[in-house]
Amino acid sequence: MQESESISIDEKRQLIIEAIQEKKGKKIVTIDLSQVENSICDCFIICHGDSYTQVDAITESIEKRLKENVGVRAHHIEGLRNSQWVLMDFFDILVHVFQEDFRTFYNLEELWADGDVVKLEE
Numbered sequence: 001m002q003e004s005e006s007i008s009i010d011e012k013r014q015l016i017i018e019a020i021q022e023k024k025g026k027k028i029v030t031i032d033l034s035q036v037e038n039s040i041c042d043c044f045i046i047c048h049g050d051s052y053t054q055v056d057a058i059t060e061s062i063e064k065r066l067k068e069n070v071g072v073r074a075h076h077i078e079g080l081r082n083s084q085w086v087l088m089d090f091f092d093i094l095v096h097v098f099q100e101d102f103r104t105f106y107n108l109e110e111l112w113a114d115g116d117v118v119k120l121e122e
Contacts, residue, residue: 007070009042009092016095017120019065020047023058025097029109032116039115041094046108048098055083058097062088 013030020028025047033039049055059080066072072090079086084102088095096108109117 019061023061028120042092046096048100048103052083
């Protein structure tokens, strides 16, 4: 069993959202991809920060919360060098932490709109 399978996807999603909110991440969106054929994971969580520093803080907050609360670590993290778009791979959940301009440019919400898109209230 993968360590990320030891807790429910809903519990993991909630911990990630709480970690993002703790660092004031903006416009949090979840996209349920579990019913989308050939999707790369079950869920995307997308947010953005206002600076490199905030993107780093959000990423660190997610890492810390999952490790301390349920012993889960990301399988892979990409993009920390410039913190314009950080991708955190938790196998069943992919977390995308952007700077706003890069989020707008890549527009993942539209690319994956065939999933169930939920925008969290700020």
